[in-house]
Amino acid sequence: MKTRIFVTLKNGVLDPQGKAIHHALHALGFAGVNDVRAGKLIELDLADGTSREEIEAMCNRLLANTVIENFRIEDM
């Protein structure tokens, strides 16, 4: 059972990695970029029957820092 976790910074949290990518895209001549936000993608291969609650516990305890990050769980 494969699951994807998307971890993104909450709105209002500064994103220096995204800013650096934004600047680099401009420097390469890509003009039409208004904003860039960088996040993480974690692909989990889980034992069948792993509950949604358990996946959320993994996110809350390890995969995301819920003070500054949101996470979204997507089954594949």
Add this chain to the structure above:
Amino acid sequence: MKTRIFVTLKNGVLDPQGKAIHHALHALGFAGVNDVRAGKLIELDLADGTSREEIEAMCNRLLANTVIENFRIEDM
């Protein structure tokens, strides 16, 4: 116009970050995890009318290292 880029390591490329997450999940008592792969998620806010070709050029030139990484473009 918002677009998401998913950057993942190609199959066969070692993923120490994923391995570290896997070990940490085990140490926290989450037993049913078979494998973990870590990737990147880049959210772009682009000017309307930016072509698919231009987005692919951004990925090939900056966002992904196509020797070891795949990328996938998803419009939102």
